[in-house]
Amino acid sequence: MPHHGSHRPGAGVQGDPVFPRATSRVVPDPSRFFAPGLLAAPLPTNAFFQNFVLKDGDMPEYIHPYSIRSPGGGALDVCYPSRSHSPSSVTQTFVADLTVSDAAAAAGTGSAQRHVVSAFDDLSVTLDVSQSLRAHLVRGCPYVTVTVTANATGPIDISFASVHAFVELSSCQCHHGSSGTKWRLRMDSGQTFLLYASAPIRLAQATPTQLSAPAFAGAIRVAYLPDASMEPVLDRYSRCFPTAGHATMNPNDRPFCVDYAWHKEGHGELLMLAHPLHLRLLALAAAADENRAVRVLDGFRYRSIDGDMVGVVGCSWALRADPVPPTWHSTRGVRADGVAEVVAALRADVGALAPAAVTTTSSYFYGKAVARAARLAVIAEEVGCADVVPAVREFLAATVTPWLDGSFQGNGFLYDATWGGLVTMQGLTDSGADFGFGIYNDHHYHLGYFLYAIAVLARLDPSWGRQYAPQAYAMVADFMTVSCDKSGGSFFTRLRMFDLWTLHSWAGGLAAIPDGRNQESTSEAVNAYYSAALVGLTYGDARLASLGATLAALEMLAAQTWWHVRDGEGMYEEDFSGSNRVVGVLWANKRDSALWFAPAEWKECRLGIQLLPLLPISEALFPDVAFVRDLVEWTLPALARDGVGEWWKGFVYALQGLYDTEAALAKIRALTAHDNGNSLTNLLWWLHSWARGSVVGDGDGFGFAASCCWYRH
Template identity: 55%
Template sequence: MNSRSLQPFTFPETRSTVLPDPSSFFSPDLLSSPLPTNSFFQNFVLKNGDQPEYIHPYLIKSSLSSLSISYPSLFSNTSFTYQVFNPDLTISVFNNPNPNQTHIISSFDDLSVTLDIQPNLRFFLVRGCPFLTCQILKSIKLYISTIHAILDFASNSSKTKFTINLNNGQKWILYSSSPINLTHEVSSLKSDDFCGIIRIAILPNSDSGFESVLDRFSSCYPVSGKAVFSEPFCVEYKWEKKGWGDLLMLANPLHINLLDDCEIRVLDEFKFNSIDGELVGVVGDSWVLKTDPVSITWYSINGVKQESIPQIIDALVQDVQGLNSNSIETTSSYFFGKLVARAARLALIAEEICYLDVIPKIKKYLKDTIEPWLNGTFGSNGFWYEKTWGGIITKQGSVDTGADFGFGVYNDHHFHIGYFLYGIAVLAKIDPVWGRKYRPHAYSLMADFMTLSRGGNSNSNIKYPRLRCFDLWKLHSWASGLTEFADGRNQESTSEAVNSYYSAALLGLAYGDTHLVAVGSLLTAMEIHASQTWWHIKANDALYAADFTRENRVMGVLWANKRDSGLWFAPADWRECRLGINVLPLLPITEVLFSDVEYVKQLVNWTLPVLGREGVGEGWKGFVYALEGVYESEIALEKIRTLTGHDDGNSLTNLLWWIFSRDDCETGSGKHCWFGHYCC
């Protein structure tokens, strides 16, 4: 993302005492480039590398000299839903002379990872592939075991297709690139010497047409996949394939909604189960995903009602008077960033209502709070660069995994930096001279999680991995960094993820960087689509199990392999926290994120009853009332006026700005909102 004309800035380098060593799992030629820290295969390179990852539609687990595949079953109740891993089939080398040899990541890209169990097995783990593909690099005897019993085993006449019926009701099909002799016992298969390709797929149902689809596409296999930003508001998937014939892949529900390519064919009846919704067959080695444009704006979308401006000014004057950088007690990069962004909101609201008297004080506050983090003079904390994984960490985080919510082990980077970028973008807008001086610093912060370039030995200037947090297959971010979890990556606050890419786009506006605006806008739009698909739980949704849907209107923590109603910091029944953490910070882009007014009503009505619980924070109430203001502005305004406090990133000024910039739904205008939702 770095501009060609911009001299890159590198924060002072430091060594971390808490980061894991990547050399155990990455091939040596990958270690010289920045490495992924929030990727879909992160568990494969942490600790023992033996926790599973969800490579749709299979859970994959590697343990020393073997790899296990599971077509997971789904467990669900009112509190959570998750996929159950069972090693349905485990692939290894018979009488392996190196049983303690662990796996190595030999290559990776946006949509795939290649995992080698040395020296003979190479697995092309491509996301959305209905087959597990293994290349046997040297003639060996293959060993395939199962925790189940094999009830029936048969092959075709050429010994290139085998059906395996297990006593748990599963039917698996194994294809080979050349004839292979397989013998079976109660719970295992063993081959004669074999070198070539094998592909394994579950048959999710007994429909004979389903098996014929697998047969037809079994000879073409993907080995890698990249996402290309070819046009505005478009992402194109391109797979490298081998073998012969057409490529069959699986699309998740969001893919299906965004597909915009007449060159591909959707097989509507070819479906696999998934925690993310049904995965549908798509034929074609290149897909185009296209979203409606999202307009990135500094100010409210519809403007503030003129008659309300005096009320906003009164609150604005009070909030600005309270700005004092010397009174800030927190040293946390997260909470400090929220204070920076809160002040920046006041500046933009002042501009929008043309009350500029407060701008000088806000500008001084922003300079006083931002510059120490950019100059390395903050004292007890600050931003530093570490080159082992390639990224910015904090001084506190370099020695403590729990400091700054794990920022030092690459947790929540887009959240923290997003707040700082918002403040920097606003300050660069209102003080262009300051903006020019600190542009290299701003771009380095942004590049930590917004770099588009791919690392490699040919480009030693790349200091950060490609799109650190954003998952180009799920089309949303992960926040959990270099921490091993049995359920994979996770993200709690989807709204803070939206804020990070929105803020990067605003930075592009401040600097006249149309490319940054375009990429930031695209990622903002995709994050919003994903939020509305997987985080926002509507009453009539069928995506999740009925019992989970019935009791929940918004996700707590979304994991790669789990959906949880609880939060990291609060139990599930604190509904106001679940709503609030998926709303904050309150911005113009929030209107796009919550453009489905019917859903907003469901969410608010689900939350309001818990506000009478003892100990509910005033700040959380503010976000509930803000959403209520989408459709009941007068009632929400009365409630907002009763608040005795606000979230540390919010203010009375911001809440009044929000309420007084709502559309008047009583007009019956029937306006179409962003992304085609119909409101009023």
Template identity: 50%
Template sequence: MQAITGNAFPTVVNTAIPDPPPFFAQNLPTRPLPTNAAWQNFVLKKADQPEYIHPYLVQSKHGALTVCYPARAVNTAFIFQAFVANFIISCGPSGSHKLTHFDDLSVTLELPGPLMVPLVRGSPYITCIVKGGHLKFSTIHAVLDVSSFNDCTKHKIQFNNGQTWLLYSSAPLKLNSDLSVSGEFLGVLRLALLSDKVNQVADKKERVLDRFSTCYPISAHVDLTTPFRISYKWKTRGWGDLLMLSHSVHRQIMTVPGHDKVISEFSYRSMDGDLVAIVGDSWVLEETPIPINWYSIKGFQSHNEMQTVVSALKKDVADLNPIKTTSSYFYGKAIARAARLALIAEETHCHSLIPHIRDFLQQSITPWLDGTFEGNGFLYDDKWGGLISRNGAQDSGADFGLGVYNDHHYHFGYFCYAIAVLGKLDHNWARRFKPQVYSIVKDFMTVNPGEGVVYPRLRNFDLWKLHSWAGGLTEFADGRNQESTSEALNAYYSAALLGLVYGDTDLIGIGSTMAALEMRSAKAWWHVPLNSTVYESEFVQENRIMSILWANKRDSGLWFAPAQWRECRLGIQLLPILPITELLFSDVGYVKELVEWTVPALSREGVGEGWKGFVYALESLYDKDSALQKIKALKGHDDGNSLTNLLWWIYTRGTDDSDCSCSYSMKESSRYCS
């Protein structure tokens, strides 16, 4: 990304959120700090809520580390993993932990003792580095048996809940039948679940765990220097090869390792499907490149269809009025809606309409960048290190929690889209406000934090899960969460468009890479086709799309609507409708299942016209004529959408055998704008 460091907005005292709690160790940088990390609960409030470090739930409380291999509760409304104190480890007095290290794939806690715990996501073992002291083990279960092997460096522990655990130690450990420990211990412990009542096939699993117990990861790094290529590298200690677990999206794009590197029969269940073992301290993931287009991929197919879009476009442009809301989210949607009209005007060669839209965008966006917007504005919070709104700095509920770092990629994604379009239309304006523009996009798109950089690395994007989180600095028992993957996709797509405007190849590359990964994860975990094997059939039968995906839960209810409002569930995973949307919903068979599942909800009294429009937009992928009639009959549209955009969407889908060469030419279309 181009070398613009620092922040171009004034600093504000953020009273909506307290100073960072005292859980960060002194050796860590004071600013900027992560605000949507997978381990965020470890530094919020009392820092005693568990986090899901696949495949275990892990809690740090009162100086003890509690490990849980969770059982799964499933019904038609949600899938949930309950935290149970399966195995408790401590080595000192009661007290709080310190977070001494964090990176892309791990976090390290120091508990009293001291007890160092590098929690590396996807490790089948929990590793504890004991600096010396009296170890204490306990459980809420009855201990049925403790067996010791290899001169007391391996112990097999059976509980009455059906679980069997293996405990490895780098030095002899005298473990008694009640889990008490005789004498002091100095060394490394590795704890792993061998089996539970769901999976009793343990012989081969035990041999694998024995083999790889001597090499443990302590940190990791993800390299993103090459577009669409993600390289994992773990730093290890001990000896031998490293064993890690991969989820399904990893395996979809992982460069094929040798047959001796994949242990397909060694797996753990997780909230995200089976975690399969991979041998090696480095992985390479190769995502399929995606195009970043300003316009539709296939273009218009006929004169008459383009004329219909032009007629709607003229009316929508004429109806552009000053934006009344001061909400950063809804304001962003409004300017992005206008920006869509500008690009559709370009695609239909209606150049005479563009100056009016350009002026509207300039008048609407500039006050947010030069500090003259009345009622709100963007400011820099140096407590955590990020861009927030003036209203969000005073009220944790304002702007949907922007001041507590909720939904940053959503809000700023809409602004980035509108700014990119305006910058495309007015290069002088883009150059004038480049520092402010880069402050906005770098809030959630910084890749290489360093000296002079005031935003954390990829604020929202999770480089292990390969999608974003939106929850910000709010403590949740189920960890981070995200509702709208399509708005996350919009953010990264829009960042790539900004890269096109400024000739920033790094921003184009990282934006398009994040967009491709977000889209792949949405299809894997948010889209729920009838033949899904990721989730249990009981949940799949009643849900065609996820509402909120949590680290430790899957939910059919939305933040703003119940599960029965299926049109909202569909719409929030579709909006805003953009050229890249056709890649997100490329599986027409699944789209038909989703629409047919949603349509009965439209007969409910009070269904919003805007939400109907999103349902009909997807219906058009397999029944264009039916969807078109319904869209033309709508009495209103979502505040980020328009009749012009819906008609553009329908008329640029093409046919199965069409390509860009058969699209109606831009030159011919210009006569419709006379």
């Protein structure tokens, strides 16, 4: 089903955003911190450096392996964060271990100013801390690099300070540098930083906590020294520094792959750091005969909240994930002796559909309601109950269309040109409405549910699909645009929610929070990219289908790496990993057992929010049955608590069904209520498709299995 190319995300310059334009009263002014040349194109609303451009811009951000803060006055704070941990959380603590300053700006005698973001990309951000001091903050770089530019009168004075006292200040001979280009800074905290300069720099101790460096111009690099054995490695690679980095996806030619490339200056090879998921994907690419120019330095390690980071030498990396093709139906098919039970529930659930019964105006809960109904049509196809499909189609047409044509009463989608994205009518004046959708929270969650319903309805009713393709593609583009025209031709920012360095999404939007970005529900993020892939399949858009499948696969790997907690694995400290089987909210600087909406002891909510909505792709999200059993057994005692919602129990039993189907079936049959995005039909479909025995409905239907090589075309 072809569409005009301007509505295709990732196809280059975006077409009209389709939804009516509106002026938000709650979003901040981006011109306070972004350089004027960056304001023409839509700006990120969920970037790893977001704290630098919100409120006063002085909250730290974790740019692995350092926390960085720009407090103003021409200064940049560098912290190698310590960790505190307990059974309920793991937290990184910021202190200003080392501060680099433009001395004149810091003293108030120069051109002191608020910092400005002068450039950014997937892997880096460039901060102009003063007119003479520029910080190249590149993710995964073991050094923090600043360049110092002479002013009209010549080189400028630099100062270095710390909250700790300097107990050793020594000039060292670096094997490839001249005298005065390497210094060792040891503090009374026991920490040692190494300082490298592109030209001789004269350091003198002005006070126990402050050093002066007069008349310098050039590049300065500082690196924390975790272990003395790592110093020769830091020496060797100190002269080559990255200034920018870009992540590339080519879903047509290289599905399930991401490629990194850094721009660098100086001499020699580039040394970077890889987190545990990077290492896994680097190894898969190496097995495919990629990464031949990359060397992993296993003994060179920095601590991080995301696990040990390991040195990698090479200015470009190839990352490859195992393919996870999206399917409309269960991969196993529904067991023949379970079909009757699924059909009975299906007829009852379809019979209860009524547009008037959807009374919410919340974009999130409304999206869940229409996606729930769309699941009924897909299940009906799988179990051969086609006679109920017209009723579902009519329900979807009546409920989804008003959100696309603007006739829905009480809410709707609008376009905000300030930051370049969709907002809701309620979110124009209330930053808390629709869970903060108006300040760019949770866009993939809300829109993912709508896109699932749109994909199903467009498949059932091609003429409807053709009519509302522009709106469908605008919703996809809001959070899945890949190519952006920096000259101002794009309407949506690049991959609003998905972080191409951490390889998962962040859900928090334009909110400055000391702990940085956060995400609670990985499974709803998976749903967003899976649903976008289904939109691609429905419309015959192989590129979109491949892009959605790739992002879903990466999101699932990240969930398994950081949200799913395995005791003894070593990712987190023993008190936390021994007490938890799933993270509640994952922050850039924190792992929390609590949820936004529930305390830590409500374990059924923690499990459920990492599983819902229940879909065919959920099989790939939880592939380790041994872990699933551990997770369920950790959760089950919480169900004895007074007041546990029946709807949350359903998700616990759904996972229990992966290893004990009959027990789970008995419990699900006894439930009296279900999550508003779930149904008895969906739960029975799930359990009967996992049960062993002869199956029906394992063909393609209007699905995918018959063309599993679509991403090659």
